[in-house]
Amino acid sequence: MKQILQTLILLLFHLAALAQPFTASTDPARAQVTLPDPANPSLPSLILIGDSTVRNGQDDGQGKGPEGQWGWGNPIAAYFDPAKLNVVNRAVGGLSSRTYITSGHWQRTLALVKAGDVVVMQFGHNDASAINDTSRARGTIRGTGDETEEIDNLLTKQRETVHSYGWYLRKFVADIRAKGATPVICSPIPRKRWDERGKALRNAADYAGWAKEVARGEHVGFIDLNELAARRYDEIGRDAVMKLFPVATPDETVHTNWAGAEINARLVVGGIKALGIPVLVGALNERGKAVPAAEDERPVVDATAVKVEQAANAALPTLHLVGDSTVKSGGRSGDMSGPIGWGERIAPYFDASRVNVVNHAIGGRSSRTFLTEGRWAKVLEQLKAGDVVLIQFGHNDGGRIGDPAMKGRASGAGTGPETVEDKKPDGTVEQVHTFGWYMARYVQEARAKGATVVLLSPVPHRDAWQQGRDFATFASWDREVAQRHGALFADLTLAIADAYRRIGAAAVDAQFADARTHTNDVGARFNAERVVATLKGLPTNPIGAWLSPQGRDVAPAQP
Known part of the structure; x- marks a missing residue:
């Protein structure tokens, strides 16, 4: 009887953990989130991995509708024909390129990847965090080199070898290719910040630039979402950009509302069209076909x-x-x-x-x-x-x-x-x-x-x-x-x-x-x-x- 009672208590504990909303204060390495599987395993899949700017929380806008926080991985599905392609958003809020692997999420996602699939990765926002602390322990070494740092992880209590941001991206690329799938690297979306000229602040000198460097070195497709979105912000002006982020939290600089997520999704579709990956371009629906390729964002001059x-x-x-x-x-x-x-x-x-x-x-x-x-x-x-x-x-x-x-x-x-x-x-x-x-x-x-x-x-x-x-x-x-x-x-x-x-x-x-x-x-x-x-x-x-x-x-x- 005592053993049964202990088992019930343990089960209730796990159910409570699963029901707990994932918030910024939750340990990302232990995040309990339910991620989707391919709806039709017989079809090729576009699989997305990344952080909260791709899939925010439970992917429901925190119940606040369009003014909640949304990642671009949700609206992008509407640009593809579900009879031709699965769009599988397996990004997890709060994770970095490092902790997406160490938390086990990558192992579970990689098990779903098959030959002919395409995996788009977008990390960077959380890689700048502390490498070792008691709350997140998710940072990576800056850059794309092979240097490492040995730590006794204060969060997991485990010995860990921490690598560079570029090293983790290269690991994703190698693992995806080993499955016969196609990797694509996407630079992180820009923050709601401006430089001294009043232009949207780019990250070409750090994570966006490093993502590009890895893509070039590994000869994989690259979507410079950081530059594409920043360029769009410059075009529409600061007042319009403010409306792409939750109005109720004016200090929010990273997470977009639905309107912002929709813009970013459209830009990613444009990047996909520019890369010309047949399995993705062939699966675009009429809405997706109408999106101009990323290299052709400028209007045709009269x-x-x-x-x-x-x-x-x-x-x-x-x-x-x-x-x-x-x-x-x-x-x-x-x-x-x-x-x-x-x-x-x-x-x-x-x-x-x-x-x-x-x-x-x-x-x-x-x-x-x-x-x-x-x-x-x-x-x-x-x-x-x-x-x-x-x-x-x-x-x-x-x-x-x-x-x-x-x-x-x-x-x-x-x-x-x-x-x-x-x-x-x-x-x-x-x-x-x-x-x-x-x-x-x-x-x-x-x-x-x-x-x-x-x-x-x-x-x-x-x-x-x-x-x-x-x-x-x-x-x-x-x-x-x-x-x-x-x-x-x-x-x-x-x-x-x-x-x-x-x-x-x-x-x-x-x-x-x-x-x-x-x-x-x-x-x-x-x-x-x-x-x-x-x-x-x-x-x-x-x-x-x-x-x-x-x-x-x-x-x-x-x-």
């Missing part, structure tokens, strides 16, 4: 508002530049850290007394929209015999025709004559051609004017030059069109990637204004020189007679 550039001296030949934002960004004037295209920094390589340099490129354009918006017609009006036209498209040509996220820019794959109907919101129908069809039209019409055409493959992405090659299909299509229609082809993608390898990843990262696509002033100048070197390396060197002393000093690129 072409009618962009000045048509003209040659300074009509008596001289002209070097015409045609392309997208990587050629002419239309970025913030005077901000050298903002997005700048290589076409905006190429003029010093040419002698203005011998040639005009006219940059017709517009940000957000594809081979398709540069034609359909009438911009190419404006170029043709200026073309004359003896001119040279450089054409670089591809960054905005990908994606599915008709997908609202592509903003009416996607062209068809390949170089053939086939077309696809794209039904517009106003009821009209556009016959969309292949990428090669548009490029061939540019070549044929320019050559009919007596101009020389050079097709350039796109400049590489920030995260896609270290292994293999970026834009392989677009480069092959450009090459085919050039050979078939009498143009020159320059593999700018490989030329810049090879130059990136010579200067190293740290120097390359310093040349970008955003997470993936657009260069800053330093990067634009670097790429402009590579363009000149690549053109000089062509068999006919179409720009040789026009170079300034600075241009003549550039060594030709090896073909």
Whole structure:
């Protein structure tokens, strides 16, 4: 009888522990939380691990509705089709990258991971805590190194080897890969704080930067949620940001309400689309498909508002530049850290007394929209015999025709004559051609004017030059069109990637204004020189007679 009574008392104790709400004062290493399993084990899963900014408490807003505290892992499920993908939010509030492992939560979660799944991790907010104390003991060593610290854990009473923040992220990556799944690292959301310029405070110098470093070193997908959310905060202004956090607790700087969680979820979806992971992109529902990819958060500039550039001296030949934002960004004037295209920094390589340099490129354009918006017609009006036209498209040509996220820019794959109907919101129908069809039209019409055409493959992405090659299909299509229609082809993608390898990843990262696509002033100048070197390396060197002393000093690129 006594034994039965003891058993009942112990059972009641455990039930009370399970019923106890998880609060900030609860020992996170012993947190009793009920985490979801995949709803349909036969489907692939998107599994989320992290802290309270991903899954807050019992994931119920503390019973306060939209004004409670919510992590972005809850609203993100609404962007996916549950018939195609499980979204499994197994983040735990109060945990760090270290204590998610030492508490046993990672072992239990890893048991659910199978080949074909994707695991997104976001830690950092709690990693800055004390490494050893009697309340949390959850901190990690700052940075990404291999250093360790031996402690007698005051909370668990156990001997423990504590590693760096980066070490724990690398362990997650290795464990996920061992299961045949795909790891993705997400930088932590920014706090509701501002710097001395009034901009949302970033964490590029610590946890967001370290997360990026690990992702780059391990060659895994990276979503810079810290930067993406901070950029969004800057766009909407401080007053609007305040409304993204619980109004009842104005001192709350970390945990968003439902509106803030929804914004962060949408940004993560944009990051997923930018990474292009097939199992996730293929499972997006209509709401998810409408989210723009993270690299394309900037609105498409109205072409009618962009000045048509003209040659300074009509008596001289002209070097015409045609392309997208990587050629002419239309970025913030005077901000050298903002997005700048290589076409905006190429003029010093040419002698203005011998040639005009006219940059017709517009940000957000594809081979398709540069034609359909009438911009190419404006170029043709200026073309004359003896001119040279450089054409670089591809960054905005990908994606599915008709997908609202592509903003009416996607062209068809390949170089053939086939077309696809794209039904517009106003009821009209556009016959969309292949990428090669548009490029061939540019070549044929320019050559009919007596101009020389050079097709350039796109400049590489920030995260896609270290292994293999970026834009392989677009480069092959450009090459085919050039050979078939009498143009020159320059593999700018490989030329810049090879130059990136010579200067190293740290120097390359310093040349970008955003997470993936657009260069800053330093990067634009670097790429402009590579363009000149690549053109000089062509068999006919179409720009040789026009170079300034600075241009003549550039060594030709090896073909």
